[in-house]
Amino acid sequence: MGSQQGYEPAQPIAYSHALHAGELQINCLYCHSGAEKSRHAGVPSASICMNCPAQVKKDAPEIKKLSAAIESGTPIEWTRVHRLPDFAYFNHSRHVAANVACQTCHGAVETMVRVKQVETMTMGWCLDCHRNTEKETRSAAKRIAPTTDCSACHY
Amino acid sequence: MSLLDKDKYWQCADEHVNEDEHDHVHGYDHERDNPPPASVNRRSFFKIMGLSTAAVAAAGCKRAPVAKIVPYLTKPEEVTPGEALWYASTCGACSAACGILLKTRDGRPIKVEGNEKHPASRGGVCAMGQASVLSLYDAARARGPLAAGKATTWAELDAAVKAGFARAAASGKSIRVVTPPVVGPTADATIAAFLAAFPTAKRVTFDALPYEEAIADAHAATHGARVVPAYNFGGAKVVVSVGADFLGTWVSPVAFTRDYAKARDPEGVRPMLRHIQIESTMSLAGANADRRYSVAPSDEIPVLAALARRVLERSDVAGKDTLLAAVAKIGPAKFDARSLDAVAKEILARRTEALVVSGSTDVRAQTLVNIINYALGTTVVSSARPLHRLAAALSFAEFLAELKAGSVGAVLLCGVNPVYAHPDGAEIAKALRGIPLVVSTNDRVDETASAAAYLAPSHHFLESWGDAATALTALSLSQPAVTPLFDTRGTWESLLAWAGRSSAYYDFMRARWEKEVFPVAADAGASFQAFWDRSVHDGVAALKEAPEAALPFRIDETQKALEGIGASPAVGGVEVALYAKVGMRDGALANNGWLQELPDPISKATWGNYAAMSPALAKKQGLAEGAGVTVSFGDRKVTLPVLIQQGTHENVVALALGYGRTRAGKVGNGVGANAFALARVDAGRVQLCRPGAAISATGAVEPLALTQTHHSQEKRALVREATARPASCRVTPRTTSRPSARTRSGAAARCTGFASTVILKDRPKTRASFSNR
Numbered sequence: 001m002g003s004q005q006g007y008e009p010a011q012p013i014a015y016s017h018a019l020h021a022g023e024l025q026i027n028c029l030y031c032h033s034g035a036e037k038s039r040h041a042g043v044p045s046a047s048i049c050m051n052c053p054a055q056v057k058k059d060a061p062e063i064k065k066l067s068a069a070i071e072s073g074t075p076i077e078w079t080r081v082h083r084l085p086d087f088a089y090f091n092h093s094r095h096v097a098a099n100v101a102c103q104t105c106h107g108a109v110e111t112m113v114r115v116k117q118v119e120t121m122t123m124g125w126c127l128d129c130h131r132n133t134e135k136e137t138r139s140a141a142k143r144i145a146p147t148t149d150c151s152a153c154h155y
Numbered sequence: 156m157s158l159l160d161k162d163k164y165w166q167c168a169d170e171h172v173n174e175d176e177h178d179h180v181h182g183y184d185h186e187r188d189n190p191p192p193a194s195v196n197r198r199s200f201f202k203i204m205g206l207s208t209a210a211v212a213a214a215g216c217k218r219a220p221v222a223k224i225v226p227y228l229t230k231p232e233e234v235t236p237g238e239a240l241w242y243a244s245t246c247g248a249c250s251a252a253c254g255i256l257l258k259t260r261d262g263r264p265i266k267v268e269g270n271e272k273h274p275a276s277r278g279g280v281c282a283m284g285q286a287s288v289l290s291l292y293d294a295a296r297a298r299g300p301l302a303a304g305k306a307t308t309w310a311e312l313d314a315a316v317k318a319g320f321a322r323a324a325a326s327g328k329s330i331r332v333v334t335p336p337v338v339g340p341t342a343d344a345t346i347a348a349f350l351a352a353f354p355t356a357k358r359v360t361f362d363a364l365p366y367e368e369a370i371a372d373a374h375a376a377t378h379g380a381r382v383v384p385a386y387n388f389g390g391a392k393v394v395v396s397v398g399a400d401f402l403g404t405w406v407s408p409v410a411f412t413r414d415y416a417k418a419r420d421p422e423g424v425r426p427m428l429r430h431i432q433i434e435s436t437m438s439l440a441g442a443n444a445d446r447r448y449s450v451a452p453s454d455e456i457p458v459l460a461a462l463a464r465r466v467l468e469r470s471d472v473a474g475k476d477t478l479l480a481a482v483a484k485i486g487p488a489k490f491d492a493r494s495l496d497a498v499a500k501e502i503l504a505r506r507t508e509a510l511v512v513s514g515s516t517d518v519r520a521q522t523l524v525n526i527i528n529y530a531l532g533t534t535v536v537s538s539a540r541p542l543h544r545l546a547a548a549l550s551f552a553e554f555l556a557e558l559k560a561g562s563v564g565a566v567l568l569c570g571v572n573p574v575y576a577h578p579d580g581a582e583i584a585k586a587l588r589g590i591p592l593v594v595s596t597n598d599r600v601d602e603t604a605s606a607a608a609y610l611a612p613s614h615h616f617l618e619s620w621g622d623a624a625t626a627l628t629a630l631s632l633s634q635p636a637v638t639p640l641f642d643t644r645g646t647w648e649s650l651l652a653w654a655g656r657s658s659a660y661y662d663f664m665r666a667r668w669e670k671e672v673f674p675v676a677a678d679a680g681a682s683f684q685a686f687w688d689r690s691v692h693d694g695v696a697a698l699k700e701a702p703e704a705a706l707p708f709r710i711d712e713t714q715k716a717l718e719g720i721g722a723s724p725a726v727g728g729v730e731v732a733l734y735a736k737v738g739m740r741d742g743a744l745a746n747n748g749w750l751q752e753l754p755d756p757i758s759k760a761t762w763g764n765y766a767a768m769s770p771a772l773a774k775k776q777g778l779a780e781g782a783g784v785t786v787s788f789g790d791r792k793v794t795l796p797v798l799i800q801q802g803t804h805e806n807v808v809a810l811a812l813g814y815g816r817t818r819a820g821k822v823g824n825g826v827g828a829n830a831f832a833l834a835r836v837d838a839g840r841v842q843l844c845r846p847g848a849a850i851s852a853t854g855a856v857e858p859l860a861l862t863q864t865h866h867s868q869e870k871r872a873l874v875r876e877a878t879a880r881p882a883s884c885r886v887t888p889r890t891t892s893r894p895s896a897r898t899r900s901g902a903a904a905r906c907t908g909f910a911s912t913v914i915l916k917d918r919p920k921t922r923a924s925f926s927n928r
């Protein structure tokens with residue numbers, strides 16, 4: 001499949017990152033808590049979402065969709081935006097631990113009303129970063145030497 | 156000219172005999188089957204490449220398919236998507252009950268590993284344990300309770316079954332609960348609770364591979380306790396196994412392999428354990444032995460008697476003369492007397508550190524083993540702290556007699572499949588159909604369950620609570636690692652429900668642990684809750700070491716147990732040896748594709764069984780590998796392809812059990828033939844060897860799916876031969892054909908194939924590092 005750069009699908013609930021991450025400045029990891037511990041960043045469960053708006057804006061039509069999902073017991077089916085092929089292994093937690101900012105790969109999500117794939121997310125793009133990071137951090141106190149081994153991602 | 160000395164290394168017998176290294180033996184020839192493409196020149200290469208690149212580019216214009224992310228509505232606290240969760244549990248695929256760790260992802264068990272905290276298996280699991288996770292997802296499992304083959308609800312089934320039991324009780328007819336002999340202490344307690352609720356009920360045990368029962372019954376005679384003793388292979392200095400494949404299938408193979416491997420570590424601090432195997436079929440244990448003798452199955456009892464006589468004569472134990480007199484009545488062995496002397500000499504040299512075991516299903520053979528171990532005064536077998544204590548129960552033979560007499564009103568079959576795994580299976584099915592109430596808790600409508608009116612399908616063991624005893628020094632615990640996939644209910648939960656107990660099995664088990672396990676637990680701590688949580692977390696709970704007095708050896712009873720064995724009857728024909736195969740055993744997991752696909756460690760055969768025979772017998776019968784043969788005793792017959800297996804006794808045809816299922820499911824049905832049909836029933840007991848078989852060729856040829864000649868060297872020197880020297884070790888790849896004194900036996904070479912890429916000619920005294928020059 002070709003590059004999915006620019007992919008910007010509609011979502012079942014018109015959730016705005018620009019509002020939550022931008023204006024309200026909620027930390028990315030508050031909702032995508034898996035990014036620190038797991039290979040998947042994860043999408044928060046509906047009950048986590050309800051923690052906030054339940055208190056704030058109960059009657060907004062988009063939030064009603066959320067409470068309806070919880071009431072009916074039907075999970076929300078978000079459309080996946082970023083997707084690496086099955087033959088490439090990727091682990092969020094290693095990148096978060098290496099202090100790679102979310103925006104490096106996902107773009108300025110805090111400005112997006114609807115999330116869009118900004119980068120190409122091809123192998124060459126991964127390798128660009130893996131090759132240059134070591135050079136950039138060579139003088140820094142904490143040296144990061146990302147691997148360029150084939151088998152690190154393909155095994 | 157090949158690259159390695161054919162006298163030393165070869166992958167199959169033909170390769171050994173015919174000079175050339177070839178793949179053709181099993182129908183595959185690399186050069187013939189992979190012809191180079193008809194001359195590709197530079198131009199046509201680019202043409203092909205151009206086409207495929209264009210195809211990729213065209214495909215690249217498309218969008219990837221839309222994928223969804225469906226998060227939890229409310230996420231369970233311990234789950235992080237993408238991270239595996241591990242649960243400690245106990246393998247339920249055989250009575251050995253090894254400790255396992257179960258990897259689950261998103262609430263689904265995906266991988267079984269060994270639990271290092273388990274005192275017996277110490278991190279090991281066998282192929283069946285590994286593959287058991289696939290059986291959890293087996294599509295042939297029953298989806299819910301059935302009444303007369305139609306779906307019903309648990310409430311309806313319970314009402315009908317309870318009414319049936321009440322009717323049987325009221326009419327004074329008996330109720331019989333048929334279970335495997337070893338089910339775990341809490342399950343035993345559940346059965347006791349059920350029996351208490353119905354005065355006419357009794358437990359019957361059915362063991363498809365009845366050697367554990369034979370061992371226990373021999374101990375009942377010799378030691379007055381129906382136990383399978385604890386065997387300490389790690390503490391022994393010499394092991395003599397007469398037909399027991401203790402590394403592959405016998406009693407507790409994983410734990411024994413652990414002990415054995417440690418005791419045979421060439422770099423260990425103690426002298427290596429010496430191992431002598433006397434057997435009729437090539438087994439995993441036999442392939443590892445220092446000395447291997449082949450014996451006809453009918454000669455096993457005379458061989459054990461001859462060993463017993465030699466050992467008794469050189470010892471001064473109480474009752475020596477009585478035992479000698481009893482043993483002397485057994486006819487002479489056909490086995491070479493000089494070899495017997497040699498074996499006797501080895502065990503007598505080690506006495507208390509010698510261990511003799513037998514894989515026989517004959518109680519008399521096991522009694523002879525007990526006599527030998529008693530006369531040696533061995534300390535590496537313990538019946539006081541046994542591996543399993545078998546509950547008092549009716550034997551299956553007694554049960555069959557009752558069935559035929561019509562005194563049984565209700566039968567409850569708990570995870571047993573005698574219609575398949577008994578030579579008189581068809582008769583049993585017929586007898587069961589005449590019983591007013593037959594309930595089965597098997598996990599599918601198998602051979603036996605299809606003769607039952609009601610199916611109350613049990614959980615897979617990965618969905619259930621349970622426990623198992625490990626040599627009475629620890630209890631191993633099972634916990635569900637997944638919510639039951641189907642509308643099933645654990646066997647013991649059903650038993651409690653039918654006994655009128657309102658508690659769930661989990662509560663029953665916890666209450667029993669609080670009352671009976673907590674007080675005897677080693678470092679139990681103050682609170683039961685903490686102890687329970689820790690036990691569930693670890694999968695095991697150690698028990699206090701209570702010193703137990705050794706059980707006295709009972710001379711008179713032993714003598715009685717040996718009565719009636721004369722000289723082995725002279726029956727003509729070939730002897731049939733039925734054996735449990737690594738990865739299939741009694742065939743309960745026959746519908747597991749991984750196990751069917753698993754090459755047998757000895758024959759390297761996959762998918763199905765075969766008639767294994769020695770090259771000599773095959774030659775005598777004029778049979779080649781793959782030729783169809785019918786092995787028969789009167790009208791009992793089994794037709795299978797021939798597999799030529801070095802190491803098989805010259806007059807033996809060996810057939811693996813566990814194949815030829817008819818109602819296991821899509822994968823297992825009709826794979827191989829059911830060799831249980833050929834088992835002998837002797838005074839009600841099923842015996843897995845039988846002399847006097849007729850063999851006839853069918854004329855058909857069926858190629859066997861063997862992996863033995865896979866991974867040929869393709870005429871490259873992949874296997875390097877070297878001499879490892881201590882310390883400054885240099886390894887020189889050598890491809891010459893220098894004859895060596897350390898020629899491996901043909902049989903062993905067949906079973907190991909080329910497993911490693913460096914062959915050490917001498918055992919290194921220290922760990923050596925290798926450099927290839």
Ligand code: SF4
Pocket residue numbers: 246247248249250251252253276279280281282283284285407408409
């Ligand atoms: S020996 Fe194998 S099948 Fe038996 S309990 Fe152990 S792991 Fe499971």
